Amino acid sequence: MKPISLTMQAFGPYRDTISLDFNTLEGHSMFLISGPTGAGKTSILDAIVYTLYGEPSGEVRKTDAIRSDFAEPHTMTRVEFTFAIGEKEYRIERLPKQLVAKKRGTGMREQSASATVYAMKDGEWQVIATAAAAVRESVQSIIGFRKDQFLQVVLLPQGEFRKLLVASTGEREELLHTLFRTELYRRLQEALKEAYESAKQGIEENLTKQQIVLQSIPHDEDTPILTIEHVRQLLASRVPQRDVLEKQRDEAVRIVADHDALRNRWALYNQVEQSLLDAQTALDKVKAKEPERCKLAQQVQFLTALTPVYELYKQYKNKADNLHTLEKTLAEAQTSLVTAQAVEAQCCKAYEVLQAQSDVMQENRVTLTYWEQQAESLIELESTQKELDSLIKKRAEYDVVQAEKAALIGRENVQNLQHEIQTLRDKISSDIKETDRIHTVKDRMSVLDTFKTVQSEWQTLSHAMDSKVERLSKLDNEVHSAKVQLERLEHLLQEGRAYELADLVKDNAPCPVCGSLEHPALAKKPELYPTKKEVDAARKLYQDLVETLAKEQGAKEFLVQRIAETEATLDKQQDDIASMIDGFSADAFDDTYTSLQADVIRLEALRTDTEVLQDTLRHKEEELVAAEKEVSDLEKAKDTVASEAHRLDVKIGTVQAKTDTLSVNLRIDDIDTWRTKLTNLKAELSTYDEDVTKARTRLESARQTVSGDKGRVDTFTSQVKQEAESLATVRKAYEQSLAAIDLVESEFEEQLADYEQCDTYREKLKILDDDYQKAQAVYESAQKKSDSTVKPEDMVSDEMYEAAVQSRDDIVGALATWDKESKQIEDALGKLEVLDAAMGEARDEVEFLGRLNDLANGGAQGFKNVTFERYVLGAILDEVVYAANLRLQRMSRSRYSLERSDYTGGGRGKQGLDLAVMDAFTGQSRPANTLSGGETFLASMALALGLADVIQSYAGGIHMDTIFIDEGFGTLDPDTLELAMETLVQLQSSGRLIGIISHVPELKSRIPAHLEVTRGDAGSTARFVIN
CATH class of the missing domain: 3.40.50.300 (P-loop containing nucleotide triphosphate hydrolases)
Structure with a gap:
């Protein structure tokens, strides 16, 4: 960038x-x-x-x-x-x-x-x-970059430039991952890990499936099934047992079949005997109904003979009903004719009354025509009067005196606002000069805050120095004690080894150590013979204490430098504050700070008040602009009122003269009264015309109704005469049919109810005949079957039969269960053989992927806690460290150089990208956070510049x-x-x-x-x- x-x-x-x-x-x-x-x-x-x-x-x-x-x-x-x-x-x-x-x-x-x-x-x-x-x-x-990475590589902020130098492996890995775009290696790690976990999960799933299959195999609890071979043995052992079950099943099936045959013969015999008994009972019931059947047959024969009479009787009744209906309709038609003739007389009278008013209505039509000819002049007069009223009303709105008074009030308001605005401006100007001091006061408070912070830091560093001196004193004693103990154990170990060699020394033979033939003083066994492990432990303790002492001394030097820097800063700041604040001293710090705080609060309040005044001033200025515009508008309005009032006075005179002229010519005092009369006359003529039309229509309708009713009366009179003659003819034939069977009309009418039920009686008679014939046939068939059926000699009880069936069902069920279990075991064996074959290939794959996963993700078979990406980034970091050391060694006069910590020692947490500082003066490396402030700055700057050089050399898309x-x-x-x-x-x-x-x-x-x-x-x- x-x-x-x-x-x-x-x-x-x-x-x-x-x-x-x-x-x-x-x-x-x-x-x-x-x-x-x-x-x-x-x-x-x-x-x-x-x-x-x-x-x-x-x-x-x-x-x-x-x-x-x-x-x-x-x-x-x-x-x-x-x-x-x-x-x-x-x-x-x-x-x-x-x-x-x-x-x-x-x-x-x-x-x-x-x-x-x-x-x-x-x-x-x-x-x-x-x-x-x-x-x-x-x-x-x-x-x-993200922001935190940008602040480690491009912009080194005040107090935070050391972050990149002292970052952990995880933090540095994330930064280098972003800078050098090593996502490919991380994806490879994750892909290998996923493949390994997937393959391992496959083996676990295979074992789980085998266990599930083994658990599903039916077997005796005393004989567990643990392997495929156990399953094969189980299948072989089941074959003889099935032959025994098949023989038992065949015998049980034969016994049940014999029992079924005997029980069926008994069931057939009992069924035939019961059928014969049921047929005899049914036949007896039918014979008991014979008297009823004979009586019903005689009644049906009698009613059948009445059929011709009944037909004439129905015809006579229908004719009588029709005649009655026609007579009733004729009476209704005659009544309707009388009513229609009365309505016709009323309509004719109403029409004659309206005709008598025609002359008066004609005179009204002439009057209406005359009034309509004067309508234009009346409309003009009405319009002129409305215009006059409007002008008079408008003239009342223009008050010249009131307009002059409003303009005077507006001018006074403008003068008052101008005075208020000038007063506010003077006050705001004075307050702004006072509030401008707030920045100076805040700067002084900021300097005092910095002084207080540095003073607190000096106190903290002093306490830390006291603790560090005490710690160094204890460490020095511990180092001395550890050194004495190490030298003592090393001496005892040498004496012990010499004692062991003494057994090898022979008289007149060369010493295996010095080669001398004389052995005047052989080594004696020491009181304490330490092991090499104990000596190594003592040596490691001594080395650890020496390293700790060196680190603590470095930390002490850092504290000494920081205390000196802090004291120098305090002295400089106190001088600066004294030159800025008269009479300042460290003892008066609190009073001075409190006074400045009070000034800030007062000036902040004054600033707030000033802002309120500025808002008020802005509002007043806006009011002044509005008031000045209002005065200008009022002056213009005053002139407009005077001019418009004069113009309206002239126009009112002109319109008034025209109104007077029209009123004289028309000789009408009230236009509204005239308009009302005209409207009423129009309504009266319209109503009369409508009444004449309605009366004529009603009269014509009434005449048509009378004519129609007369035709209907003539038609119904003729039909009644014809129907009466037909009824007399049918009556005569009906009486002759009654005489033919020696019955009078009253006796025939008594038999009508039974005659109408004749079909029902015939149906009952047919049912009785059919029941008798059917019962007789069933009885004869049952008797014949009984004669041909032989009664069995032996019997099988229900208990014996049920026991045989239960025994057969138990054996058949046992055999089915046996076959089902055998099929289940065979299926399980097939599944186990497939799973076992797949297990061998899966184990080889897991072993291969496991080694790759350990190597790529820092497992036990690779570099412990060093992933593939971290290994690649470590190689890149080596280049960065090399580039950084080219500058750091020069700037530190060859004393310091950065180095990457060894990651082959195992341990927990992420490793491989940690940095240490090699001190050429001590020949030992130590953590970067033990450097002094100036040394830390040099190392951080060298590391940032080295990182920029390496980034620029890579084609990673990052521009440094x-x-x-x-x-x-x-x-x-x-x-x-x-x-x-x-x-x-x-x-x-x-x-x-x-x-x-x-x-x-x-x-x-x-x-x-x-x-x-x-x-x-x-x-x-x-x-x-x-x-």
Whole structure:
């Protein structure tokens, strides 16, 4: 990433818009960001980090505190950063959530946070992301880092530059994974692990399936089934047992069949005898109904003879009913005719009355025609009167005196507002001068806070130094004791080994140690003979204590340096505070701080009051503008009222004269009365015409009704005469039929109810005849079958039969169960053989994949806790360490070099990417966090530069074109600072841009390109300066 431009507005200490064009550096690849404390140097780096990631660079700085305290309420806080990645250019604009003045009305409104990412395409900026998630993903994709990684590689923040140096293996692995795009190795690790777990799970599933199959096999509890061979033996042992079961089944089936045959013969015999008995009973019942059948036959014969008479009787009754209906209809028609003739007389009379009024109605039509001819003149008169009324009403609205009075009141209101506004302006100007002191007071409080923090740090370091001295004293004693013990055990071990060699020494034979033939003093057995393991343990204890002592001494040196640095800082800060605050002393710190706090509270309250006054002033100014406009409008209105009143007076006179002329010509006093009469006359004529039409229609309808009713009466009279003659003929034939069978009409009518039931009687008679014939046939058949059936001699009881059936069912069930179990065992054996065959191949695969998985994921068969990706990253880290040491050894005068910790020793946790510092003065390596402040800065800077060199050499898509360093140079002595500067100067040849924040005076003279930050009462400013 290479910066092109940075724009800040109302950001941190910068009130106004600050635009920084990095092209101004004119080829200078190193520049110094300089300025007084608190002016806003780090805020420039915060702006870059906030634009990219939506958060400031430091952990203590929060997003909601980046808006400038100097900003005007209507000014929006915004940042814009343009940069290049290789040949591509990008621009990011970001606004935080903030309170700004409303565009309309008064008060504040909350502006939501927003961000937009642009890319330069074909010479134009094109939006590529606006949503929060899309912006975050786009920035990480473009830059190649998360924020925490960016702060370890590109921007080294104040107080946080040592993170990359002292990071754990896990943290450093995540960073290197992102930088060098080693996702391929991680995916390979995961793929091998998944394959191994899948294969191992396959074996477990196979074993589980075999166990399930074995458990499903039926067997005796005393004979467990554990293997496939057990299953085969079980199948072989079951074959003879099935033959026995088959013989038992055949015998049981034969016995049940014999019993069934005998029981069937008895059932047939009993059934035949019962059928004969039932047939005899049914025949007796039918014979008992013979008298009833004979009586019913005689009645049916008698009723059948009445059929001809009954037909004439029905015909006579129908004719009588028809005649009665016709007579009734004739009477109704005659009544309707009388009614219609009465209605006709009434309609005729009503029509004659209306005809008598025709002459009067004709005179009314003539009058209506005359009135309608005068309608146009009357309408004109009515319109003229309405216009006159409107003009008179409108003239009343124009009051010249009232308009003059309103204009006078408006002018007085303007004068009062002008006086109030001038008073407010004087008060606000006075208050602003007073509140401008708040920034000076806050700066003094900030300096006091820093002094208090450093003082607390000095006290903490002093307590730590006391503890460290006490700890070193104890360690020194422990080291001395361990050394004495080690030397004693080594001496005793040598004596013991010499004693063992004494047994090998023979007289007149050379000594196996020195070769001498004389042995004046052979070694004696020592009182204590330690083992080699005990000596090694004592040696390890001594070495561990020496290493611990060296580390503690290094930590003590670090504390001594930190205490000296802190004391120097305290002295400098106390001098600075004394020059800033008259009469300041450390003893008066609390009183001074309390006084400044009171000033801040008073000035903050005054600022709030001033803001209220400013709002009031703005409202008054708006009221003044409105009042001045109102006075102008009132003056114009006054002139308009006078002019319009005169014009209306002239027009009223003209319209009044025209109204008078029309009223005289028409001789009508009341237009509304005339209009009412005209309407009533029209309604009267219309009603008369409608009544005449209705009367004529009703008269014609009545005449048609009378004519129709007369025709119906004549028709029904003729039909009644014809029907009466027909009825007399049928009556005569009916009486003759009764005489033929010697019955009178009353006797015939008594038999009518039975005659109508004749069909029912015939059906009952048929049923009785059929029942008798059927019962006789059934009895004869049963008697014949009984005669041919022989009674059995032997019998089988129900108990004996049920016992035989139960025995047969039990044996058949046992045989079916036996076959089912055998089939189940055979199926289980087939499954087990398939599973066992697959198990061999699976075990080979698991063993092979297990070795690969251990090797790739840091298992027991590889490097313990070192994954394949971590191994690759370790090789890359070796390159980074090599590149870093080229600078670190020079800057530390060949004392320090970085090295990667050995990871072959096992242990827990992630390993393989830990860093240590080799101290050439002691010949031992130690943790990086034991370095002093200046040493830590040099090592961190060398590591960051080495990482940048290696990243640039890889084709990984990460561009390390820029690095920013915030502070740290103040911890270096002059000689080391010179070496560090030479190292940075050499980097300029690589084209990499380096930005440095520092208060060290030597850097100002060594670096010609400056980004100067200047602090003012109304906020800070920044600009590039080339010396």
